[in-house]
Amino acid sequence: MGVYGVISGKGGVGKSLVTSLLAVESNRRGLTTAILDGDLTGPSIPKAFNLKDNLLGVDGLIEPAETKTGIQVVSINLMLDDPSQPVLWKGPLLGGAIDQFWKETNWKHVDMTFIDMPPGTGDIAMKVMTDIPLDGLILVTTPQDLVQMIMKKAANMAKKLNIPIIGLVENMSYYICPNCNTKHEIFGPSQVKEVAEEIGALSHVSLGMSEEIRKLVDSGNIEEIKETGLSSIVDKLIAKE
Numbered sequence: 001m002g003v004y005g006v007i008s009g010k011g012g013v014g015k016s017l018v019t020s021l022l023a024v025e026s027n028r029r030g031l032t033t034a035i036l037d038g039d040l041t042g043p044s045i046p047k048a049f050n051l052k053d054n055l056l057g058v059d060g061l062i063e064p065a066e067t068k069t070g071i072q073v074v075s076i077n078l079m080l081d082d083p084s085q086p087v088l089w090k091g092p093l094l095g096g097a098i099d100q101f102w103k104e105t106n107w108k109h110v111d112m113t114f115i116d117m118p119p120g121t122g123d124i125a126m127k128v129m130t131d132i133p134l135d136g137l138i139l140v141t142t143p144q145d146l147v148q149m150i151m152k153k154a155a156n157m158a159k160k161l162n163i164p165i166i167g168l169v170e171n172m173s174y175y176i177c178p179n180c181n182t183k184h185e186i187f188g189p190s191q192v193k194e195v196a197e198e199i200g201a202l203s204h205v206s207l208g209m210s211e212e213i214r215k216l217v218d219s220g221n222i223e224e225i226k227e228t229g230l231s232s233i234v235d236k237l238i239a240k241e
């Protein structure tokens with residue numbers, strides 16, 4: 001069984017989207033797949049899979065929700081009476097809650113778990129990375145942040161904790177014009193290959209800004225995506241098993 005954390009140097013770069021796409025790709029390969037949504041800043045994961053019902057506790061364990069294609073999901077956002085309300089817990093409590101979700105859920109024969117980590121490189125992310133035995137990390141960034149300190153900080157945190165970086169994802173890397181089919185690298189030529197080498201990531205991927213992705217995520221139908229774009233990373237995860 002593999003447990004992989006999905007991290008970013010800061011919020012809003014598409015970390016939850018990448019977590020969802022990795023889970024969809026892994027599930028399509030026939031692996032029993034789970035998502036632990038540890039990003040407590042918003043209900044991105046339940047939204048992408050259109051999960052709304054509150055999680056139940058059975059015999060002292062949390063019963064995970066199940067998506068249309070059978071991905072098991074646990075998220076604090078499925079435990080709140082009103083998911084639009086902020087989670088006003090302090091850092092150590094939040095970090096502890098994620099560890100508790102990991103240990104006290106009735107996971108069912110999971111081959112591959114993806115943890116949507118709290119954004120950034122602060123105490124909560126650090127606590128999760130030390131509490132949960134991660135087999136590797138997938139680092140998500142955008143072109144503007146790719147060569148910046150904030151991303152290197154996340155990579156250094158992984159190195160310090162001896163957790164291999166399996167994949168580097170450059171999200172919103174380009175845009176393909178639907179009218180003329182031209183690829184526009186809005187933020188300049190991609191440097192993902194060079195940076196992946198520099199930080200020792202085993203694989204790298206550029207994801208474009210896509211209307212298809214946006215529509216599927218917003219409507220809760222991410223499992224209907226034609227190509228996840230992340231198959232090379234999942235290849236590496238499977239090879240590691």
Ligand SMILES: Nc1ncnc2c1ncn2[C@@H]1O[C@H](COP(=O)(O)OP(=O)(O)OP(=O)(O)O)[C@@H](O)[C@H]1O
Pocket residue numbers: 008010011012013014015016017018039041042044119171172207208209210211213214217218
């Ligand atoms: N490649 C993409 N194409 C289209 N829309 C995208 C893409 N990447 C992200 N988005 C959109 O950007 C928004 C932010 O994405 P997401 O919730 O995955 O970010 P995040 O890094 O997890 O943010 P946070 O850490 O703040 O929760 C989402 O509404 C998503 O639909």
